[in-house]
Amino acid sequence: MRPVEEHPILLSIRDLSKKFAIDIRSNMLYGIKDMLTDPRIDYDQLRAEEFWALKDINLDLRAGDILGIVGANGSGKTSLMRLIAGIYTVEQGKILSRPDYKITSIFALKSGMQPLFTGRENIFIKGALFGMSKSEIEEKMPFIEDFCELGDRLDRPFGNYSSGMAARLAYSIAVATDPNIFIIDEALAVGDSVFKTKCFEHLKTYVQEGQRGVLFVSNNIRKILKIATKVIVMDQGKIIHNSSDVKEALTVYINNYLRDLPPEKRAAKLNSVKHYDM
Amino acid sequence: MDSETKTELSSLNDEFEQSTLRQMLLRFRRLKEHRFLVAQLVKVNIKRTYKRSFIGWSWLIIAPIFSVIAWVVLHGAGIMNPGDTEIPYPAYVLLSTSIFSFFLGSYQASSNALMEGARLMVTVRFPHEVLVAERIVVHLINFIIPFLINIIVLLFYGVSFSWISILFPLTLLPLLALGLSLGVFVALLRVVAVDLARIMDRLLQFTMFITPVIYAPKVTMPILAQIVDYNPLTYLLGFSRQLLISGEFYEPIAYTFCIVLSLFLFLIGFGIFTKFERKLIERMINV
Numbered sequence: 001m002r003p004v005e006e007h008p009i010l011l012s013i014r015d016l017s018k019k020f021a022i023d024i025r026s027n028m029l030y031g032i033k034d035m036l037t038d039p040r041i042d043y044d045q046l047r048a049e050e051f052w053a054l055k056d057i058n059l060d061l062r063a064g065d066i067l068g069i070v071g072a073n074g075s076g077k078t079s080l081m082r083l084i085a086g087i088y089t090v091e092q093g094k095i096l097s098r099p100d101y102k103i104t105s106i107f108a109l110k111s112g113m114q115p116l117f118t119g120r121e122n123i124f125i126k127g128a129l130f131g132m133s134k135s136e137i138e139e140k141m142p143f144i145e146d147f148c149e150l151g152d153r154l155d156r157p158f159g160n161y162s163s164g165m166a167a168r169l170a171y172s173i174a175v176a177t178d179p180n181i182f183i184i185d186e187a188l189a190v191g192d193s194v195f196k197t198k199c200f201e202h203l204k205t206y207v208q209e210g211q212r213g214v215l216f217v218s219n220n221i222r223k224i225l226k227i228a229t230k231v232i233v234m235d236q237g238k239i240i241h242n243s244s245d246v247k248e249a250l251t252v253y254i255n256n257y258l259r260d261l262p263p264e265k266r267a268a269k270l271n272s273v274k275h276y277d278m
Numbered sequence: 279m280d281s282e283t284k285t286e287l288s289s290l291n292d293e294f295e296q297s298t299l300r301q302m303l304l305r306f307r308r309l310k311e312h313r314f315l316v317a318q319l320v321k322v323n324i325k326r327t328y329k330r331s332f333i334g335w336s337w338l339i340i341a342p343i344f345s346v347i348a349w350v351v352l353h354g355a356g357i358m359n360p361g362d363t364e365i366p367y368p369a370y371v372l373l374s375t376s377i378f379s380f381f382l383g384s385y386q387a388s389s390n391a392l393m394e395g396a397r398l399m400v401t402v403r404f405p406h407e408v409l410v411a412e413r414i415v416v417h418l419i420n421f422i423i424p425f426l427i428n429i430i431v432l433l434f435y436g437v438s439f440s441w442i443s444i445l446f447p448l449t450l451l452p453l454l455a456l457g458l459s460l461g462v463f464v465a466l467l468r469v470v471a472v473d474l475a476r477i478m479d480r481l482l483q484f485t486m487f488i489t490p491v492i493y494a495p496k497v498t499m500p501i502l503a504q505i506v507d508y509n510p511l512t513y514l515l516g517f518s519r520q521l522l523i524s525g526e527f528y529e530p531i532a533y534t535f536c537i538v539l540s541l542f543l544f545l546i547g548f549g550i551f552t553k554f555e556r557k558l559i560e561r562m563i564n565v
Contacts, residue, residue, distance in 0.1 A: 031470030
């Protein structure tokens with residue numbers, strides 16, 4: 001087996017920065033200004049009421065990586081994932097990948113799912129949103145049925161699903177797109193523990209086959225310990241720690257960014273990291 | 279970054295470095311590739327509209343019938359003084375409002391596409407022109423069924439159609455192009471300049487009163503007559519109406535000019551949409 005450092009790079013981010021406006025009025029005003037002039041000019045300069053959501057981000061994702069991304073709320077995790085997913089445009093820096101690589105992202109499991117439609121109908125709707133054709137979805141249907149384990153409940157309205165059932169279905173559809181780069185942004189925060197365990201086991205084997213990597217955003221330390229092969233810690237739009245030593249990265253995160261936790265809780269978290277059997 | 283990165287990887291944002299024209303062509307190609315998604319979203323839109331209603335699709339028939347009754351009552355009571363119309367007034371106004379609502383509906387459908395799809399756009403990556411296409415298809419479906427009812431009403435009023443009336447659907451295309459050109463432009467304004475978008479909404483609704491929709495094209499009031507003369511909708515709508523009810527071409531030279539104008543505005547509007555739409559997605563975070 002080749003060392004991880006020799007695995008091909010799936011995604012490379014270089015000097016990526018992104019700024020946003022603080023309040024709605026400035027957001028709209030700058031929206032108009034940026035339509036009239038090229039926003040890339042003087043992008044380095046913050047205008048009044050703006051802040052850096054991301055600043056000078058450099059990152060590589062290699063085949064086989066499950067990169068855990070942790071950081072306090074507002075640290076830039078989701079903005080970074082939305083840029084990688086192609087939802088936001090890049091004004092400064094580069095996001096490099098191969099054009100034939102498929103990127104699938106799940107930010108909100110229920111996004112695009114329709115409560116009045118059955119689970120099976122939603123497979124077609126969400127599958128189409130992920131860029132799959134009708135024949136591709138039909139081909140993947142047995143896999144989705146098998147993976148979500150919903151049985152007859154697939155033919156009930158999605159609106160009647162529990163959050164666990166919804167998570168099972170939405171996650172199964174995303175996996176069926178067979179992405180090279182799979183972005184999971186807090187999407188496994190809901191759902192039953194049996195299914196979550198199944199997902200984690202699946203992701204571990206998934207990244208071992210072919211050119212595949214996962215970006216896994218979560219502040220749940222146990223989940224990161226269970227699944228990540230590398231971790232980055234983000235704060236105020238910057239990567240302040242990047243390591244393939246998961247325990248070390250999580251210790252940095254707990255010590256520096258969970259300062260508000262009562263000392264005994266923080267100590268318990270540090271202890272669980274220290275004694276976790278990788 | 280090692281050498282493999284330089285040789286194999288390329289920028290994911292290359293598409294936006296291309297000219298606007300190339301990006302426009304790319305959007306049309308993607309629309310074709312995503313036709314299954316358009317069909318799915320159309321199905322969702324229609325089912326969502328009618329599923330909770332006990333009478334469901336019957337609303338498409340009931341709504342135009344109420345329109346007919348309203349215009350018949352207003353005309354019968356002498357409230358409306360429409361001028362000299364070729365066909366009975368209720369039939370005239372029903373047909374005219376139907377054609378005008380086709381134009382206005384094209385504008386409304388496209389101008390609301392981005393904001394109504396905002397949540398989806400910030401959570402899933404897909405071509406956003408799909409949202410415009412979905413709403414236009416739904417608009418066409420919502421137009422066709424009541425329009426067929428209107429045709430029955432026209433026959434009831436003794437309006438006869440000639441063979442050339444079969445070209446009527448083609449005459450709606452310039453109205454669609456004009457509605458879309460304004461709609462996709464206002465869709466952007468709705469994200470960053472809400473007040474301007476609202477002003478445009480009111481203006482477009484107001485155009486019904488400066489277009490011969492509820493009155494005949496020959497207007498006696500001088501100022502209104504001049505406005506009507508310079509209004510492209512007078513010719514776009516008048517041509518469609520005249521072709522259907524008499525098989526004649528209404529003001530063909532002015533109409534040809536208005537077709538060219540509509541197509542030109544469509545290209546401009548679509549170009550602006552293509553150039554700026556993706557840049558505005560991040561402005562939707564706090565909508």
